[in-house]
């Protein structure tokens with residue numbers, strides 16, 4: 001049997017698709033696996049901030065369409081990029097073992113965020129990073145930064161920024177870990193929902209494919225990510241709101257940390273919750289409720305009114 005993997009063409013996306021290919025071949029030596037690389041809207045519209053052009057869904061829609069058109073069998077995504085809801089007939093079949101979750105501080109002159117002087121220019125287009133940076137380091141200037149990992153590093157090296165913030169895991173996968181000056185503590189910048197984990201999307205009714213994918217699923221990571229995604233869904237947080245969530249699993253107990261803020265950093269709402277992993281989804285909902293009660297409802301309402 002041959003399995004066709006729909007993937008974006010960026011080096012990180014290709015790394016992730018190849019990783020899934022190797023895992024599939026290791027579990028089932030008789031398979032053949034083929035990559036179907038595609039350019040998505042999110043890769044083409046590089047001038048506008050993601051939050052203004054329709055959000056993360058831009059990276060996944062074309063890959064989903066390829067599965068629905070039977071041009072591919074599965075799609076490999078960064079779970080961070082997958083919207084809360086799936087199109088009819090598709091599902092998130094597999095959550096692979098999660099890797100490093102923290103954001104990375106990258107700079108050619110400075111060793112960490114604390115060392116940046118007044119007015120230093122920090123590159124990131126993520127509202128989540130912007131908000132948390134502004135709240136803790138109001139003396140910094142934030143400047144938009146898009147493009148794939150290599151493009152972002154090139155812009156830093158071209159002196160357009162004093163420092164940039166990226167997901168550590170992307171640098172690690174591309175053998176660029178040596179560029180990381182500081183792994184940013186999650187108490188400083190809470191990571192994005194699903195950050196550091198790879199997901200596989202496929203047809204919900206394809207029993208054969210689902211059983212081939214089963215060995216790639218990591219139950220520990222699954223519990224954590226189900227809780228995080230449930231929080232995100234309950235908040236209906238698209239790309240317009242700074243939202244973050246990170247959960248850790250210890251001996252069947254999930255510890256969830258959630259965050260909602262406004263982009264200028266003037267408001268930050270954080271909440272923490274513990275509970276049994278068997279209730280991951282409910283815990284995510286409860287965390288969302290807690291955040292809403294602590295004032296996130298007002299932040300979300302104001303955005304809708306704009």
Ligand SMILES: NCc1[nH]cc(CCC(=O)O)c1CC(=O)O
Nearest residue numbers: 078080081166167170195196197
């Ligand atoms: N925002 C784009 C994006 N989507 C997934 C990753 C990296 C992989 C991951 O976080 O799981 C990145 C790059 C980044 O945030 O620096």
